[in-house]
């Protein structure tokens with residue numbers, strides 16, 4: 001059975017772009033193979049330096065994932081930092097990682113361009129990510145397009161390591177989720193935390209409604225027909241409504257006589273009812289945080305077994321220990 005592994009950074013409340021682009025596919029994959037999903041808290045230290053915030057985010061992501069259907073009996077779900085061996089592997093890998101490989105990282109250059117300071121952690125980020133993937137002997141790594149280069153770096157590191165020490169590490173295959181369309185944000189750009197154009201999955205009703213009402217539209221008057229082809233409202237509505245409802249809204253756009261405010265209300269209703277069961281589940285989990293901790297602890301115990309086998313093999317191969 002193939003092992004699927006992916007990490008998610010606890011960098012804030014998850015939005016519906018994250019849901020359709022990452023959470024939902026991850027939940028579907030847990031049925032197909034052996035799923036390893038972890039919360040990348042060591043990675044998050046490259047951007048968050050408030051300990052309370054980090055702890056809060058980690059718990060938030062755990063709740064979001066479990067509420068959205070991650071089944072802890074199927075997937076192995078854990079905190080990255082629960083297995084500190086990963087940092088040992090990262091160090092060992094770093095000794096065979098060419099500087100040039102990391103210097104070419106788009107993600108690093110992007111982050112610096114966006115004002116993050118150039119720390120060693122940020123620079124070495126792809127090496128820790130390689131360690132995540134290799135420690136758990138992953139076959140397939142489902143990620144978004146933005147992580148493609150990181151997967152290439154991982155594969156280069158494997159080739160390099162195995163060249164020097166023999167066939168020790170398993171070469172993983174990326175699975176780029178480009179079949180999942182990019183979810184559009186309130187302003188028409190890609191929905192992203194960094195653009196401030198998001199709809200959070202678990203935002204309170206009032207907040208979510210207000211955000212939906214703020215979706216950018218053109219200024220076609222109520223009576224006039226409206227163009228359905230580029231409408232942000234319709235693009236989002238497609239994610240939460242059935243084909244018949246989408247068709248009805250499209251027709252109504254063409255007919256004219258209805259204002260955008262009305263469509264936004266329908267979108268809000270669709271969104272609100274789609275996530276209703278997840279909200280309920282999240283509230284239950286929130287009042288049972290011990291259960292959440294138990295899930296993460298059990299996940300870590302399972303992950304540790306594989307991690308120890310890999311690190312022993314690696315230590316032996318490189319000559320660490322007796």
Ligand code: ADP
Nearest residue numbers: 017018021022144181182183190191192193194
């Ligand atoms: P953000 O852009 O809000 O910072 P992240 O980069 O943390 O989001 O995204 C985590 C995962 O969620 C990514 O791997 C990506 O696949 C998915 N994702 C993020 N935004 C979108 C979007 N607008 N549409 C589809 N998937 C998305």
Ligand code: TRP
Nearest residue numbers: 005006007008009040043129132
């Ligand atoms: N860098 C990934 C992201 O920002 C998160 C991540 C960390 C990851 N380690 C991983 C993803 C290992 C896949 C495999 O989305």
